[in-house]
Amino acid sequence: MKARLLLGGYLLFSAFVVQASERWFEIEMIIFERAPDSQLQEQFPEQVTPIRLGRNIDLVTPKFAPSIAALLPSLTLCYDNAALNQSIANASQAWQAGFKLFCHQETQPLAWQRKSIFPEFLLNTIVPLPNRIAPQLSGSGMFKGVPYLAESTAFGLTEVAERLRRQRQHQVLLHTVWRQAPVTERRAIPSRWFAGENFTERFDYWGQPNEQSSPTTNPINNSATALTEINSVDVLEQIASRRAQLAAGVTLDQPTTAANETNANQNQVNLPNDVWQLDGLFKLHLDHYLFVNTDFNLRRLVGESLHSINVKQSRRVISGEIHYLDHPHLGIILQIRRFTPPAPEVVENSLATLAPSPIQ
Structure with missing residues (x-):
């Protein structure tokens, strides 16, 4: 039993040593929406640009919807x-x-x-997600060896976020800090971020209003009406016609709705389950330099319609500097700082207590 504990402790210690040798960074990100200019006639795309999630690191869902x-x-x-x-x-x-x-x-x-x-x-x-997520997002700050949310004291751009909040033409949607060890672009896994208002109950992912079932005051009469409509169609005659065609060796064409349903199912693959005001992916990778790739959808409620604006950008960044990714509708402020993981003294002390005493 003690040998197993020692083996597990040494493996854990070696894992901490490997993690300590990696280059860890602390990423602080502010995403804000620009209010539309009333004097300008904005043109929104008619179709939503889908962001396929695939393999991603989700740090938001465990915060608000733990298992x-x-x-x-x-x-x-x-x-x-x-x-x-x-x-x-x-x-x-x-x-x-x-x-x-x-x-x-x-x-x-x-x-x-x-x-x-x-x-x-x-x-x-x-656990159902809330109807709205507050802009500032932080975690416990406990080092886990994998990407994790930093504690609230790690925020360094709080003054910048406050200035944006005081401006009427800007709305801060997300302000967060997390830590990770970047890898090459081929191995990098994007992190998913969503915030703002949750439109899931009102609209689907493609911005179409959800069908609301009308109240049924008299279910018996409604059932009778539906049955009358079904009986009005000569279903038996259609079945007999189809059987005659099959007996004659005629190939029956599939209805066009089957192909439409197949395409619709394919369009729903790897899409988010909820419709958020801000939703997208952020990827940080290291190839001699630090590179950032962002892909976000901004939802904007205009009257009774939900419009979507896709903002996709790439940038080479320098650690320690504040970078601004500009867009007419969405702004992103970034600062990537070097971070030193905690030393594994705790693991060393644990191994010392588990080690057998020397033979006298």
Whole structure:
């Protein structure tokens, strides 16, 4: 057992040594939107430029929607029997709200739907994201050996962000600091950033309004109306015609809607699930010099329509200097600073306590 601990400790120590030898940087980024000029007639693109996520480093989602998969199995079902269901129904609303925080509420599969003889639970482990994300984004600052959010005391461009906030024509959407060790462009993985307002409930990714189901005051009459409409179409005659064509060896053409559905499914691959005011990718790579590639979509609500502006830029940057990536609609301020990872003294002390005493 002690040998395993020593081996694991030495491996951890070697990993810290490798990480300490890497060139780590601290990246501070401010992204702000320029308000449109009322005297100018802006021209927005008719189609949305999709940003495919693919492999990326997401530091925002764990901050606002952490995984609760380990917590849910320890909870019990809310309505596991009729007696409990009756007691909850007779309780006050305030008590019911408190009780529901400590139990499962997802609809469970019926007996004939289960694939195993043992109880199965359908658990929703995804926490919904908020309707809006505040501009300033920071983390615990604990060094993890992988890209991570820095602590709030690491912000060095706070005064610049405050100046932007005081200007009416600018809106700061994101101000964050994170740390990472850049690699070559071929190995670099972009980080994903999103902020501002969440338009998911109102629009889809392509900026089209979501279809709202109209309220049904009389479901019986609505069902009867739908049934009448279905019966008005001579479905049996169409089936007989199709069978006659198949019997005659005639090749039946696929409806055009099938191809449209296939294209629509392909268009949804690797797209974000939510529609944010700001959403995109940031890639930092090191090839003798530091290079930055940004690809962001800015959503702007104009009347009842949601327009999208794609801002894609590349720049060679110098550590320590403040860089400004300009665009008529979106501005990005960057400062990349050298960062020294913490020394592995803690690991060394841990190894010393695990090491066996010398034989006298």
